[in-house]
Amino acid sequence: MKHKLITLLAIAFFCSLFATGQDYEIRTVNKGMGIVGVEMRIVNGTPPATGDYVTDLVFGIKWNSAYNVTLLNEITSTYNIKKSGSTVNINSFSYQAFSADPIGFTVPAGWSLNNWIEIMAVSNSRTSLGTGIFEICEPGFDAATEPNFALNFVDFTPVINGSASGVILPVELSSFEAKPAGRNIELTWTTQKEINNRGFEIQRYQEENNQYKPIGWVNGFNNAVNGHTYTFTDDKVLVNVLYLYRLKQVDVDGKSVLSYIRSAKVAGAVNESFRISPNPASVNINLSLAGQSVSGRFLIKILDAKGALMLSQYEVFAAGRLISLPVSKLPAAQYVFIVQQGDKVIFQANFQKD
Secondary structure (H helix, E strand, C coil): CCCCCCCHHHHHHHHHHHHCCCEEEEEEEEEECCEEEEEEEEEECCCCCCCEECCCEEEEEEEEHHHCCCECCCCECCCCCEEEEEEEEECCEEEEEEECCCCCCEECCCCCECCCEEEEEEEECCCCCCEEEEEECCCCCCHHHCCCCCCCCCCECCEEEEEEEEEECCCCEEEEEEEEECCEEEEEEEECCEEEEEEEEEEEEECCCCEEEEEEEEEEEEEECCCEEEEEEECCCCECCCEEEEEEEEECCCCEEECCCEEECECCCCCCCEEEECCCECCEEEEEECCCCCCEEEEEEEEECCCCEEEEEEEEECCCCCEEEECCCCCCEEEEEEEEECCEEEEEEEEEEC
């Protein structure tokens, strides 16, 4: 590839630039969310006073082929940097070349010594779960022997300074489902592979405070080439309520990423042994048994339509007992009547307060 010097001024600038022994360094950096940044700095010589094209910028990025990712075509750069050719796999590593040809690399005006500037940012091909290392190709790597690169590294190629470590990689979810299972909701998800996976925090949306809250944890397999299938049962659900779930995958180093969202609902009454009356209610609402034997200590709660607790009390049931709860001070609205034994909801019904 020939050097493209845009004007006589650019030629003079280029010659003086390298005649003074000006040196450049280049590095990859982890920008988070699976994004690899590329930065460059001047470490020696006289910084340029004006911006101009100097020559073609050429570099490559390499990573472990086991990551099973590529670098996307959507590149953020103010320096005309684009992919050159396809990703190539050689000796357990994947390589991707980049260049600022044919337009050339624009030296920023007023670029001071030892001041890193970002020249490019690019995402890997999947939303993460896991981390990896992306680095500038080592000196002497001959991209010209691989036709897919369509260039070699003989143009303006700065000295390598560092690598991007901890870049988010996939613990790839091949499936994630939420389905009713009797009186519970069962979550099932499968990974295709895992890298440094500590585990999954299961989160459920709470309408009363408009945010997701953790409801459980499942340990991961750390590193699993063939992936794994996981299950989690949410046994603290109400009937006829739509629940939203997501997974927060956590790496061994504490980094995390969120999955997409799944929803499920359990239909029908939980326990036909109970009855509430009257409905609508104005002064009191009564709870009674419908001819079946139920015993023990129970928590009775009344929630508003947004899930806020309006009233609660503990009761011990005995044969023939009628329990009455005062609702006269509640605003006229729709409410949810709940009976819990321990952490489990055993009865739920809606009622109207007049």
